Amino acid sequence: MTGYLFILIGAVLVNNVVFGRILGLCPFMGVSKKLETAVGMGAATTFVLTVATGASFLIDRYLLVPNGLEYLRTLSFIIVIAGLVQLTEMVIQKTSPLLHQVLGIYLPLITTNCAVLGVPLLNIAFRHDLIESLLFGFGSAIGFSLALVFFGSLRERLEGADVPLPFRGSAIAMITAGLMSIAFMGFAGLDKY
Amino acid sequence: MFAALLVMAGIAVVLGALLGFASIRFKVKGDPLVDKIDATLPQTQCGQCGFPGCKAYAQAIAKGEAEINQCPPGGEEGIRKLADLLGKEFKPLSAEHGVEKPKQVAIIDENACIGCTLCTQACPVDAIVGAAKQMHTIVAPLCTGCELCVSPCPVDCITMVPVPEAVETWKWKYPVVAIRVQETA
Amino acid sequence: MNYREIAYNGVWKQNTSLVQLLGLCPLLAVSTSFVNGVSLAIATIFVMALSSGVVAGVRSFIPHEIRIPVFILIIAALVTIVDLAMNAWLHELYLVLGIFIPLIVVNCIVLARVEAFAAKNTPLVAAWDGAMMGVGMVVAIAVLGGLREFIGTGMLFSGIEMVIPGSHALQLLPEDYPGFLVAILPPGAFLVLGFLIAGRNWLDARAEQRARLSAPAQATA
Amino acid sequence: MNEDSAARASLRNAAILTAFAVLFTALMAATYRATKPAIDASAEAEKMKLVNEVLPDGLYDNAPLADWIDVPPREELGLAAQDAPVRLLRARKAGVPAALVFEAVAPDGYGGRIRLILAVGADGRVLGVRAVSHKETPGLGDYIDPKKDRNKAAPWIRQFDAKGFGDVAAADWKVAKDGGRFDARAGATISARAVTNAVRRALQFAVDRRDTLYALPAQSALGKEGQ
Amino acid sequence: MLAALFKFKGGVKPASHKDESTQTPIAAVPLPAQLIVPLRQSAGGTPQPLVRAGQKVLKGERIGAPEGNFSSAIHAPTSGTVLAVAPRMLPHPSALSAPCVVIAPDGKERWIERTPVDYLAESPDALRDLLRDAGVVGLGGATFPSHIKLKPGASGRIATLILNGAECEPWITCDDLLMRERAEGIVRGIGILRHIVAAERVLIGIEDNKPQAIAAMRVAAAQAAGIEVVAVPTRYPAGGEKQLIRVLTGIEIPYGRLGTEFGVQCFNVGTAYSVHRAVELGEPLVSRIVTLTGNVERPGNWEVPIGTPIDELLSLAVPRADTDRYIMGGPMMGFTLPRTDLPVTKAANCILAASPALFPPQGPELPCIRCGACTRVCPVELQPHELYWFSRAKNFGKAQEYNIFDCIECGCCAYVCPSDIRLVDYYRFAKTSMRALEREKAAADAARQRYEFRNFRNEREQKEKAERLAAKTAAARQALAGGGPPAAPEHAAALPQLDAAKKALIAAAVERARAQREGVQPKNTDDLAPEKQAEIREIEARRAKVREIAKTPPEEPV
Amino acid sequence: MNGTSPHLHQPISVRIIMLKVLAALVPGIAVYVWFFGAAILVQIALASAAALAGEAAILKLRDKPIGLHLGDGSALVTAWLIALTFPPIAPWWLVVTATLFAIVVAKHLYGGLGQNPFNPAMVAFCVSIIAFPALMSQWPAAGHTDFAAQMAVVFKSQSAQDAVTMATPLDALRTQLHTPEARATVAGVLGSHASFGNIGGKGWEWIALAYLLGGLWLLRERVITWHVPAAFLGVLALIAGGFSLASPDRYAGPAFHVVTGGAMLGAFFILTDPVSGATTPRGKLIFAAGVALLTWIIRTFGAYPDGMAFGVLLMNLSVPLIDMGTQPPVFGHKGKEGSDERR
């Protein structure tokens, strides 16, 4: 039980996907200009990432490893993820044009959110079982969403700040991400027992 | 080798079929985005953006065929709104499409007007009244200031004048901030 | 677009790392040292050029709705090849770069480029574009990695022996330089990249200002 | 849109995707075959490199990587019951036991577990110790890794080399702060203490079970009770 | 005495400086040489002028008719001759001009016929009309037409009438003196107001720093039942309508809602007094009490005819030499007059002479440190620093989310701000910008509709014409035409899309039109004055010349 | 534009506020000097000089009025707080670099005073403890006030003698109590060390008391409000109390947590930073409670001995959301009918 808790804490806080593992940065920078879109993107990613981690675990455990095909991991994982994303995209486009329009070009970019491939690959490397995999995927996704939402709200506030010209826009956003990452280092060690 | 091919082919078959099916099942019709973009455009209908009217420009933006910084009447504010709406980065007004001017209205020099109706035909919002060969006048509140009537006039009797301020419509100036000394960078 | 323009575009104007902000993860994660960063970036160039070329070659057979899976398939295959090759012949580096080799697949640049450019151009042009985008990344990652390594440890080119056996890292600062560790940790990556982006903005703005100043001068002359 | 065209589109897409998948999988499979020998060799070399770090070269003439036994998790090795067994390699020169190479864990590092690999000579002396992985604070506790140790001439972790309980009594096999014989870098005693204690326990294990460990047939496992 | 008073949150206590101008009674003002009466002196539509230059008017004669019901009439403040009906600069922070009636007094002060009305015999509706026609508007500052405030709202009846004698702004004493000297008139006015809305209860709120006014009002109020004079704690802005209502009744009226919806309504005491004058004396609102104070030798209160130029008024109070500017209104909400030759309006309760010593100039603005001082004093419980942050960044949507329109511009926040930020200016900027944006949006929507309609009509006409033409023209020509006759293409930008054939056709059409045009005289010049006719002939000559020059047809045939 | 309302202004300024904060720190500094020697004064001077120089340089680069902004005193507050949270015998370059980092990166890249989302002093602290954990945990023992010896450590990078420095109680607790193998008890750890006081380390109780006094004065002067100190100290004591009641051997008690490390300084001087903190009353309570919780968690289970600085930064990055979520209702928008109490 505590093992599960530590997996969660580790994935959400200590080794936060964005600040610790440095994954998923493109959407992190790209979709965080507004809080609203950040929340939407977080939700979409959470769904995709959790399912992707579970699915890739199953593929690995029951298709690849028994056949000695570990070298196909990258290929098979990414294909499954791409399909999953495109499916999600089509469903969202149909059911909520507004969400689709807000998430704009970033929905297909979930495919290229390297967290979506990176987390499943790490997950395999950590030898988790199915439940742990799902927890790990979900925790990582929550960590990503958390980072994205906090970052979005900070960037919204920064819009009014008198930032020096060369730093306006993405530069100050990077600096902010850096300071956030310093703050997140405070969680170091919380997942180690 | 054979197992590899089998596994990958299997995955591909399932996915391809699924996607093909979904692409048809979930096909979307119409584009609500165009209307939203159109709603943020100033409706001056001046064509400076390079498209025949705001709606056409909105369609072009939605398709990704036009940049968001092509509408001079909308100005920076307009670009900002579009950037917000579309989640794009703000960029300054593109110089080749014109410059932001204060809002104007057209005035016809009624003495010079020959009643040719060319301006009436040019006006995108029917803001000019007057029948053929009669003197024409512009209904100022309807005029969007698009300037389209200016060049067709054969006797150059139409001029654009800035809309005067009235006490009721007067805007406070942006407070001068002493600390914001001109940036040099 | 001629080849020169594509090169300028890829390396400076639309630099993926500093302007488009794509492909950030490898950029930030692997730039703990010059050697790591540049090695990964070179692998990326290879994948980018090849995949752009291939995609531009086959694009006409691919129905719209499965284009992304097919592109990814192509890229993933190429990446796996790179992965296997590095595992075989640059094993130490392979261990250092870790999951960021397979992650070239997702490296958004690859896909963004493929989508935006390769799908509309001839294979040769597309391959050149892919390569130049990659060079843009090499430049960024080299500067970023170099700076981080220098600030963090006072050295440069550590780990070079993994790539070029027999060569050595440079100790640029005195041995007792305490090492500003934060530069090598994740926060340092963000902070230094922030400064790089600002630096690029500043250079751009200065160039523009110069152009503006010299334009009237020419007009009067 | 009717079901029919949907079905047809699905079929066509599936076919195309499959074609590509087959093509590129074949390509990859070919590459895999081509690189497999080199990869295996690299992996082997990697392991040997680690072994060679703690095990001086001329000491043995067998292939230690093949001469292994599995040791179930034991407290002396810093392992808890749920951990995986440890692989212990045996080096022999002309069939005579030369050294034991195995992993041990220091569970109480500042940042958690420190995994060590160590070689113990047949004479009960430590031949070499290395940290395989650790989470000690960079710049502070990470001197236990000689690559990070600022003192390149005499890295901290080499002070165990060629020491056995004959040289330093088990009771003194501690860091100076705890009244022992091994020093630690100021301001980072925890890491040193963890490593020192782990090495002592592991050495004790190797010395105590020496004969059993050498005697077991290759590729078998040590029994629960150390038989 | 009532039970415990309520409290409003926030507020500040600047030094009140009331004594300076309460030493002398209200004095009359000698008639100036000219009166400038702005036509629009209240919220609502601009009244239409009823007089022309040269016309003689009597005191109290209507010179501006209310434009619709949401407006109020304007009257001549004295008898004399209308010099002009023309735009003049207004006492307004914008320093813009608006139509005014300029009157040269004849010095005789001849009134129109004044007909007192027995209000008890009149219906509320009739009384409301009477007030509108008498130009009675709120004298508390907002100059909202009073008859509108007297309409019962959704709750059916206005049970509580509140009289605002708080006069919370420092320096101003016009209401104070009015209450001291004319308490009876005020109470009579209250009687009328109360009759109109059938209020059960009347509460007169006066800040407790005006004991004499309170005493005078208590004496006067004793004559009528159900009128209570309440001393409220002195704290700016206790006189704000919503704050006073809150203090006296505990009711909070949100922005955008009227007191009537909650069964309360609030009037300034000066308003009540002018209601009394309008109804029981038949005198429309042509003068008001104005405080002249600040950096002057002889501060005091004067009864001033509307339209009196401020500089003439100032000479009565004798400004000191170091006066650097004049403020209309109080130090917390007033604005600096752009010039002093501007007229006194119904809104002008005070002219304050300012000197650097009295009102030290503010230091440069520093950044907001989010210290929260502003939040603590905001009587509307807003987050002024957030409003500032968003207004400064022109993030109007967010500003609105943070209820910027609830801000009453009382200035408390700017008063306490340690960073010397001109907070209220930012709010005014944001509010007026947002209103302008709304107007633009409405205009854009209208333009879109008209544009779409035009396109629709054009299409239809084009189709019809094409059909007609197709039937009529020769086959060859038809082949050339393709798309039909030169119906107006949408506009210039659409032109490049027309093919060459079409262009040729259009050019031909223009040529034809030109030929036709040349033969015809404009017809709309027939019944003009002779001098105009001459002018037109001249123009025609010019046009002939233009045609000579412009032989080549215009590039764009639209 | 001089001439828009209001024309009246209270004679307070940012400079006065900042000077009051500095003044309130003085008692704490005095006691600090008494117990730990004058090195801290040197550190304060170093930090102040670095802060002013860094700020002036940036202002110059940005063409802003230097005098105006330097005069506001906020850079000094940042500098003093940095000096007071760093070990007094940290090398001079550490304090200088950290202060420059705080002023340039954490403050001026965001546009300077009032616009930085993160507390500059705490950014300096966190960056330094991540980069130089060893230097940042060299605390002098109470009573070792030998100025020359301290200066040697500060300026000549002589590594501090074991006799002069010692593990702080927080550090000792962390390392001996909360590592997997730990079998020590709180009482054992704190009691085992001769110079540890009864509660939070010898001398530190008194310094904390002096900070408390200064803080109370700030409260009286209305520079800060009660919300933050009360919520922070209250919640910290509550959590620590709860756990130490349940398991007194493993968890230190409330009194220890409240007086040790940066807790008291933080409660009144750091968490109260108006710029980077929450502004609404409820927001302040949430903010401070959050810092307290994080402080306790990091102190007890984390890798860093004092979690307050990280707690502050972590809550800083939640401030926009907190402020957004705790907007107090506006006049008239409270009840259903726009009035909360009617007669």
Ligand SMILES: Cc1cc2nc3c(=O)[nH]c(=O)nc-3n(C[C@H](O)[C@H](O)[C@H](O)COP(=O)(O)O)c2cc1C
């Ligand atoms: C952030 C931080 C990280 C630390 N990391 C380590 C570490 O990795 N290894 C270590 O032995 N001590 C580390 N320490 C220091 C220990 O807390 C403790 O002070 C030290 O080990 C005691 O050593 P000493 O007795 O030689 O002073 C760290 C301290 C801090 C503040």
Ligand SMILES: Cc1cc2nc3c(=O)[nH]c(=O)nc-3n(C[C@H](O)[C@H](O)[C@H](O)COP(=O)(O)O)c2cc1C
């Ligand atoms: C901040 C503020 C302060 C005000 N102070 C007073 C005041 O002291 N006396 C007053 O009669 N009206 C004052 N007003 C105007 C009142 O809000 C309100 O308009 C007036 O009492 C309504 O009466 P009227 O319509 O008769 O003018 C103030 C308004 C504001 C916004």
Ligand SMILES: Cc1cc2nc3c(=O)[nH]c(=O)nc-3n(C[C@H](O)[C@H](O)[C@H](O)COP(=O)(O)O)c2cc1C
């Ligand atoms: C603001 C402030 C911050 C502190 N931060 C730390 C810290 O991060 N780590 C630490 O070990 N001690 C820190 N201390 C010191 C501890 O509070 C500790 O009580 C003190 O060093 C005990 O010293 P002693 O053991 O010599 O009596 C800090 C002190 C203050 C005033």
Ligand SMILES: Cc1cc2nc3c(=O)[nH]c(=O)nc-3n(C[C@H](O)[C@H](O)[C@H](O)CO)c2cc1C
């Ligand atoms: C009560 C109070 C507390 C402050 N606390 C801090 C602080 O903890 N850290 C800091 O860098 N500045 C602090 N300042 C100074 C100033 O607000 C700070 O430098 C700003 O964050 C700079 O924009 C404080 C100021 C005040 C008035």
Ligand code: SF4
């Ligand atoms: S440029 Fe003119 S036509 Fe184009 S969108 Fe703007 S207003 Fe409309």
Ligand code: SF4
């Ligand atoms: S009148 Fe002229 S300027 Fe005004 S809308 Fe019509 S065409 Fe445009």
Ligand code: SF4
């Ligand atoms: S009083 Fe001024 S400095 Fe303080 S929070 Fe309000 S606006 Fe900011």
Ligand code: SF4
């Ligand atoms: S001016 Fe507006 S924001 Fe400021 S205190 Fe008054 S009501 Fe509040």
Ligand code: FES
């Ligand atoms: S590289 Fe783009 S998300 Fe990781």
